[in-house]
Amino acid sequence: xxxxxxxxxxxxxxxxxxxxxxxxxxxxxxxxxxxxxxxxxxxxxxxxxxxxxxxxxxxxxxxxxxxxxxxxxxxxxxxxxxxxxxxxxxxxxxxxxxxxxxxxxxxxxxxxxxxxxxxxxxxxxxxxxxxxxxxxxxxx
Numbered sequence: 001x002x003x004x005x006x007x008x009x010x011x012x013x014x015x016x017x018x019x020x021x022x023x024x025x026x027x028x029x030x031x032x033x034x035x036x037x038x039x040x041x042x043x044x045x046x047x048x049x050x051x052x053x054x055x056x057x058x059x060x061x062x063x064x065x066x067x068x069x070x071x072x073x074x075x076x077x078x079x080x081x082x083x084x085x086x087x088x089x090x091x092x093x094x095x096x097x098x099x100x101x102x103x104x105x106x107x108x109x110x111x112x113x114x115x116x117x118x119x120x121x122x123x124x125x126x127x128x129x130x131x132x133x134x135x136x137x138x139x140x
Contacts, residue, residue, distance in 0.1 A: 003080045003093050023086030027132055029077050029098050034061035074098055090125035
């Protein structure tokens, strides 16, 4: 069954579209319903001016004001991934837990290895690990 695509960014906690010469990755994480009221969606708090507080350590329900810590909330989320494998070129979809791990990768710009946070999943066809690297501008 194909994955449900988000209709707007308001539905997502995380969305990224990555391309390279040999493959593409589109990944998104839908907001979860509030565990307290089951009516509202959890999201980052909003200040009095209407700006989202991106660096807040909590998520909050807009309906009942229930708060959840960032780590506990994000551990319950699932990443939906639509990709073309950069190794074998096959197209597939998958779902994995929204957990970033520390990995050592090669920085193509400098040619040196560095530690990065990645979401890692295996390709359905060739079983090679594919990484979605966290960049400074990606994520909310």
